[in-house]
Amino acid sequence: NAGVTQTPKFQVLKTGQSMTLQCAQDMNHEYMSWYRQDPGMGLRLIHYSVGAGITDQGEVPNGYNVSRSTTEDFPLRLLSAAPSQTSVYFCASSETSGSSYEQYFGPGTRLTVT
Amino acid sequence: LAKTTQPISMDSYEGQEVNITCSHNNIATNDYITWYQQFPSQGPRFIIQGYKTKVTNEVASLFIPADRKSSTLSLPRVSLSDTAVYYCLVGPDSNYQLIWGAGTKLIIKP
Numbered sequence: 001n002a003g004v005t006q007t008p009k010f011q012v013l014k015t016g017q018s019m020t021l022q023c024a025q026d027m028n029h030e031y032m033s034w035y036r037q038d039p040g041m042g043l044r045l046i047h048y049s050v051g052a053g054i055t056d057q058g059e060v061p062n063g064y065n066v067s068r069s070t071t072e073d074f075p076l077r078l079l080s081a082a083p084s085q086t087s088v089y090f091c092a093s094s095e096t097s098g099s100s101y102e103q104y105f106g107p108g109t110r111l112t113v114t
Numbered sequence: 115l116a117k118t119t120q121p122i123s124m125d126s127y128e129g130q131e132v133n134i135t136c137s138h139n140n141i142a143t144n145d146y147i148t149w150y151q152q153f154p155s156q157g158p159r160f161i162i163q164g165y166k167t168k169v170t171n172e173v174a175s176l177f178i179p180a181d182r183k184s185s186t187l188s189l190p191r192v193s194l195s196d197t198a199v200y201y202c203l204v205g206p207d208s209n210y211q212l213i214w215g216a217g218t219k220l221i222i223k224p
Contacts, residue, residue: 025154042215042216048209048210050209068138071169092157094210101210102163105157106155110155
């Protein structure tokens, strides 16, 4: 199993540009989420999904869109990049049943907006 | 969502046992306590999870007192490779959400 994969690893954008961060998992997990992590800080939830066709907002959703057309993929779209969106972005997945809430994280995408 | 309080940083030496305590005074009845480890430039990695008393796995132990208002992650005989940030989380809520604090930066010295 590859686990959770993210592409690209690094990206530089100019203010106002748009782009999509890709996330895929091969563990058949229903729950997927996107976080951003600023230097020295914990993770903040952007959007999440509890299954294909179902998405919802997290703590910091402004400026981002998501969709979930398949169980495996959960792309994050930046609509019009701003310097405040410079951060490291992590995608995670987990099961939604049982008593374990272990989240599996991807390697992250380091985004710089100039 | 219950918030947690952890020390900002700790340091110890190779071969020592390290205990990191987390306070979660507003923990809800259904909340679990979960600890993650994060190395620089990597995503967090699950270490251990518990609900009450004591849980032990191959890398750590988790001690939870009866009132569940705090928990202690115990790392036996640490090595330099245990230098990382450790996060304590409680939850999740009905939407599977967890709140991530700033974590504890643990530095292991030779």
